[in-house]
Amino acid sequence: MIAKRELIRQLQEELLPLQGFRPPTPGARVDMGLGPVTAAFPRGEFPTGAVHELLSGSPEDGAATGGFVAALLAPLMRDGGICLWIGTRRTVFPPALKRFGIDPDKIVFVDLAREKDAIWAMEEALKCEGLAAVVGEIRDLDFTASRKLQLAVEKSRVTGFLLRHQPRSLGTVAAVARWRVGGLASEPEGEMPGVGFPRWKVELLKVRNGRPGEWIAEWNNETGFKITDHEQTICLPLLPASQNRLVGYSQAGAAG
């Protein structure tokens, strides 16, 4: 019995590289500071050199997602790495990124007119080994396009983030993980009045060979993430896209 389990574990281990989970080279291991979230991934490592997909519905969630991605970019860009931020309707405010531990001058923004161009630019950027990360604000992309992105990162080991704000459809996307980040009311620090640190509900909706889950993350610009486990864990399989209860989808669908 144990031998069988061991065999399965070994086979799984062998499968991982084929699915885009290559172990990082020893020097390139990055600690994302995500604590318990990391355990949801195979081998207990946050997959760098892969494409992550992040969904958001309302503008408030969009801001929360932006903050979460910025917080993830910080460790990736720690040793002077450069990030490309590609989009068609950019609203991110560069000076605010400093609060998430990023030097905004280390980000090159690429603003394009059409989503198609943005996808092309993202693919080209993901092929470029000199980059630390690429963020693409791309609302919709089909499986083939996402597969191309995946192939690009498998070769270059660049980490990609697809920010999908109010997507029209939630088809299959070849990404290593699908996240959804939403804003939560901040917790007052002690007796201090006013707005506290940013707090988010971080949901890992899909992860290849990992365990999806739900956490509460608080971002402190000095100490980093504080992750607390959410009481419930999402059970597989996921709801079909049509029943998805993301805020803002119904309006987006009706408008589109």
Add this chain to the structure above:
Amino acid sequence: MLSAKDHNRVVITAASPEAEKEGLFPGMVVADARALLPELIVVEDKAGRETRLLRGLGEWSIRFAPISAVDGLDGLILDASGCAHLWGGEEPYLKEILKRLRAIGYHVRGAMADTMLAAGAIARYGKGYPIIAKDNQAATLGPLPCQALRLEEATTERLQQLGLARIHQFISMPRGALRRRLGAQLLHRLDQALGHAEESLEPICPVEAYAERLPCLEPIQTRTGIEIALQRLLNQLCGRLQQEGKGLRTAVFKGYRVDGKMESIGISTTRATHQANHLFALFEIRLATIEPALGIELFILEAPKVEDAAPAQTTLWSGSAGLEDNGLAALLDRLVGKFGAGAIHRYLPEERYWPERSFRESTDLRETPSTAWPTDRPRPIQLLPHPEPIQVTAPIPDYPPMLFRYKGVLHKTAKADGPERIEREWWTDAGPHRDYYTVEDESGGRYWLFRSGHYRDDHSPQWFIHGFFA
């Protein structure tokens, strides 16, 4: 025939040889000319037409020589040094130029000589063989009238009064006597014509220091042909740049077409480079816009902006080359090539409080921030392109709103910070200040709101939403 108005009369300013044969001459009134020759074609002469035409021809003639200049009102000068052999010698070269110009319909005369003045003189007044060898120059110039030297009118007149109408009559006179009686200009012109003094010319198309030319034996029409030409030119230019330790920032690839038009495409790079492959890839994106029509007979690759290329630095210790990375530079060049320079933005901090102006754009990737990015004030991760008005219920004088309505949704404030007053830069723009509040509503959304200006007796100020916090 060309005509122009002169004191209420329309007179002839220039006439074709056919018209002159019929007895017309410049200065004649057009009405008289019409009476003589009813089928006359009269074109109105506009000021500057000849110069424009000449310049156009000068640009056209760049296919024969890299430097061309306008000479007087009716001439063109080509610097043919090292060009003639491409056409199989001086005679076929000159013949070809004249044949092509005549084919367009011009009456032209041409000459080749060692000095511009001599060539111009022989082309205008000479009668014999138009290609003059160096030692033969004085002899050929001899029988020409003194006007050929382009002297001041007074000098020409005096020469004629003295009976010295031909150059050979005074070319060997003592210089001292000539200077005394006719002025220094005559001597200077003689020296120029004989190559003893320098002449200067003002090229129509300024010649770039870094340029390569590729004339084609047969006009090129296919894309493959253009690609080969580009590749060859790039290799030549990059080889030269590399030897000199330089790299180009901008490059222009020009194709001169058989029909006299010029096609060009330009690229720019974010860093000085002499990588032929990379440059070729940049050009390749635009190559399709070249319209060869009947064919291109001359390709020119110019690098108007050349900088010292820093020797490739190998970053051994730090994990990433950052903005100095070659791959990044290549990627950005490709993006600029495809989407234009306006697509790429990089920002540096600016010591200003007004949120929209708290950063500035940098065009140079190597530029580093001169001040630190501020973190002491809350700034939203998402800033709306323009503040959007909201309806609020807010206690006065300076409390955050209790509730606000944005896009039809009512938000109840749960927590709030502020105000942070940001004044306008009064020296650049006038208007009310902004009092910013960080507001969190009951569902956990965080907003950046501001009140524009003070409360006053007669009206309450407008509130706006300006961004979303993470």
